[in-house]
Amino acid sequence: MKKVKITILKTTLHEDLANEYGVEGLSTCPLMNEGQIFYADYAKPDGFCDEAWKAIYQYVFALAHGISDLWYYKDWIKTPGVAIVSCNDGLRPVIMKLETTNIESKPE
Template sequence: MNQVKITVLKTTLDQELAAQYGASGLTACPMMEAGQVFYADYAKPEGFCDEAWKAIYQYVFALAHGAGKDVFYFGDWIRQPGVAICSCNDGLRPVIFKLEATDLPAKLSYDPIPRKA
């Protein structure tokens, strides 16, 4: 398993929907900024939005486990192997992410195999 590079491409605010449904003073996502970079494998990176992670973790997991060798689905979504463009699930102010497979080994924070002392 390898790490996946997650880059925040942009934060957005759908003005029309925000005017109709959003709270007063709603702005683009205050947690993420364009250009931020995170690395992940099986776990949410520190400082990453919980809701955004729920929306993209399946793609991160797939890329971390080698799905980056081919294009996703049938080549009718992303043309570059090892890349996925995803967004969080906030319908008024989605954040757009670029996920990229890397050759960096995953950093397990625990030992999955019990060892004798």
């Protein structure tokens, strides 16, 4: 099993939805920052948002175990070993890039 590199690409805010449904002063995710990098395999990396992990762990697990074919009938991602995913926060989703690496995963 290999480590998967998780790069935070964007922290977003749907202002129209946040204004209608969010609490006063809601802004982008306070837990994740653009450019931040994490490495994972079967376990959530330290400092990574619990809810974001719940949204992406199945992709991390698949990439860590060597999936190399294009996903979803080749109509989603053009680069093997990469997935662009987001967390479940509908008001301020965080967009992430997952990439396979050559870093061997070791039990802790």
